[in-house]
Amino acid sequence: MPKYVALTYTADVDWSDPQYADQMKDWIEFGEAAKAVIRGGDALYPTATATTVRTSGKGGEVISSDGPYAETKEALTGFYLLECADLDEAIQTAAKIPAAWTGAVEVRPVIDFGS
């Protein structure tokens, strides 16, 4: 079955902060409800903790810089790996991720190099 990654875009918050404990309930509920198709995923610390890494070509000098590549209103704050029958099932699943309610979820098909 095809795999999809659901990238969750929300306000750029620290999910580990206790003030979000209430909201986490919704995420846990989703995780339970979608158990059959979830193959992995995690929440991410806010973009303030991000480091962008480049090198000057292969094996070149490492240039790390603070923060994400681009600043936007909604930030990438987590992801799921889903295994679904088709895009319709992936969309239906993504619609139940709490991020979709107030932010957005980007669903991307995963390339299967095995076939």
Added chain:
Amino acid sequence: MEAGDAVAQLVREEGTRVLATLVRVTGSIDLAEEATQDAVVRALESWPRVGVPDNPRGWLTVTAKRRAIDLIRRESRRPEKEAAAVSMIEPVPEPPEVVRDDLLRLVFTCCHPSLATETQVALALRTLGGLSTAEVARGLLVSEATMTKRLTRAKQKIAQARIPYRVPPADELPDRLSGVAATVYLIFNEGYAAGTGSELARVPLTAEAIRLARLLVVLMPDEPTALGLLALLLLQDSRRATRVDEAGRVVLLADQDRSRWDERAIKEGVELVGTGLRRTSSRPNAYVVEAAIAACHALAPSYDATDWDAVISWYDVLLTIRDSPVARLNRAAAIAERDGPSEGLAIVDAIDGLAAYPWWHATRAELLHRLNQPEAARDAYDRALALDLSRPQADHLRRRLSELG
């Protein structure tokens, strides 16, 4: 020549159905297109010479399937697909119910909500309408290269993101069908209004939209959305010959020569409205109601004899199911005809959210004109003309503006 045209017409009609079946059997739109195209070319070569076979669709299907197998065999890296291909050599063509379902699947795949609207329009014209990429490009006023790119990306997305080749389940069907209808309506409008182009009506796109709407009715004869959509398009198109004069000037509904309206289209449209209303259970369907409004105009012997009460009450029904500022504006215009310009203007002025819509300004201008307020009317015409209009429409407004003196 006529026999050749009939063959071409038949091949095109059947080609869409054969394509739909091939997409299901091969699981690839690209492969299905190539195989079907090959079968179509062969049919166009041989049928005019040796005659049309007894079962043209069967002939095309078998020829296309054989071609698909050849194409798959050439791609040697795909043993799995080849096995599937070999197993599909069923010389017996699909029964009509299967072909009908295949075509429905194709409809819903081309109009999948995960595809951009402009992509849906292009795919519908290309695969369901059977137009060539060049014809689609010309119809939508983009270059052939742009259209090729758009179609290629769309087919890639369908394949890579696994947009299912399936008729949506009953609980999703109404929403998905209204998405399909919106796409077909957009195609019609593209041809009807021709955006900012210089021609008011590009006939082929309106004809293509009617053809697609007719296909939806054949596939879903009990769906009010399909019935209402076809009715609406036929009724609007029935006035095509009278919408512009010989000089290319816009002729308003009030001034159109009703004897030149297409009676056959009106008759069919009105009958479809009746069927659509009977098929409607509790909640009326927006397309059926819009078609009912169009039918009121189509059946009126003259503009003055229009049954404005009926028009307004249909608009009232429409607002209860699909409230929109544009529907409110049209209702206000009908009120102005029935009750007078000042009553109409009061409602028009109270509609929010149409500042960027040229016809809101144009309607205000017209009503102010009738109320003998030339300064305010001039201002409103200017505002309308500053917005996006086709040239004949803009010319019409400029003429009205000049009549203000």
